[in-house]
Amino acid sequence: MNPSPIDSPHLPQEPERRSFLTRFGAICFGTVVTVFPFAAGWGVVTSPVRRGQDDSQSGGEDEGFVRICPLDAIPADGNPHAFVVIADVVDAWTRAVNQRIGEVFLTRSEKDGKPQVIAFTAACPHLGCAVEFAGPRDRYECPCHASAYAKDGTKLFGPSLRGLDQLDVVLKGDDGAQEVWVRFERFRAGIAAGEPIA
Numbered sequence: 001m002n003p004s005p006i007d008s009p010h011l012p013q014e015p016e017r018r019s020f021l022t023r024f025g026a027i028c029f030g031t032v033v034t035v036f037p038f039a040a041g042w043g044v045v046t047s048p049v050r051r052g053q054d055d056s057q058s059g060g061e062d063e064g065f066v067r068i069c070p071l072d073a074i075p076a077d078g079n080p081h082a083f084v085v086i087a088d089v090v091d092a093w094t095r096a097v098n099q100r101i102g103e104v105f106l107t108r109s110e111k112d113g114k115p116q117v118i119a120f121t122a123a124c125p126h127l128g129c130a131v132e133f134a135g136p137r138d139r140y141e142c143p144c145h146a147s148a149y150a151k152d153g154t155k156l157f158g159p160s161l162r163g164l165d166q167l168d169v170v171l172k173g174d175d176g177a178q179e180v181w182v183r184f185e186r187f188r189a190g191i192a193a194g195e196p197i198a
Contacts, residue, residue, distance in 0.1 A: 064183045068104065071115055071171060071178040080105040080133045080140070080151065082122060085184050104167060104182055105133060105140070107151065119167040119182045120153050126160035128189045140164060161192040 066087045074081055085102040088095060103122035108115060120140075124131050129144035139156060140149040147158025154163040168183040185196045 064185070065168075065170060065181040066101075066184045068106065068119075068180045068182050071108070071117070071180055074106050074108040074117065074180065076108045076110060076115070078107060078109050078151075079135065080107045080120070082133070085182070087184070102184060102186070103130065104184065105131075105164075106169075106180060106182075115171065115178070117169045117171065117180055118152075119169045119180075120164040121167060121185070121187065123165070123186065123189070124160060125162050125165060125187060125189055125194070126158065131164070161190065162194060165194045 066085055068083050068085065073083075083104055083106055084100055085104055086098050087101050088097050089099045089101065090096075105120045105122055107118045109118075110116065122130050124142040124144065124147055126142060126145055126147050129142050131140045131142045131147075131149070133139075134141045137148075138151065140151075140153075142148070142158065142160070145159050147160040148156040149160075149164050150156055153166055165185075165187040167185060170181045171178045172181055173179050188195045188197055
């Protein structure tokens with residue numbers, strides 16, 4: 001008696017083969033669906049670390065300097081003039097472009113035929129209020145607690161424990177179109193030494 005076609009051992013097992021391919025495809029798809037979000041999330045989590053390494057490797061003498069204005073924007077009258085400090089603000093994951101981060105006073109003079117610029121932060125070293133330059137009295141004054149400072153930043157009177165905090169300045173460009181760049185820093189208030197805030 002001949003075996004029926006259903007019981008024949010030589011016929012291909014199509015249902016099992018299809019089942020294997022279906023399971024294999026589902027595993028591959030599931031792996032891609034699982035790994036891709038994990039890889040993207042890992043990139044987001046580690047981006048501040050990578051950005052910090054890139055910044056530390058870039059270094060250079062321009063590190064920390066912010067463009068303030070063209071040199072011609074400062075009158076060469078020897079008096080302080082207030083300028084807003086605009087820069088990009090970067091934290092761990094976000095970047096805000098062209099944000100006001102502070103204010104500085106710039107004084108321009110000439111020495112040996114070359115321009116000289118002195119910069120002071122506008123924050124009072126007593127408690128951080130914004131100082132103003134009082135032209136008629138030829139001094140800086142803090143409106144909060146009545147500290148006063150000479151044009152060169154030294155303390156005249158008041159509760160402040162130190163004079164105004166001076167900032168580093170560089171002039172960039174050729175003589176015809178120089179720009180003023182300042183290393184903008186914030187300093188700890190209420191102490192005798194000008195200690196930058198890291």
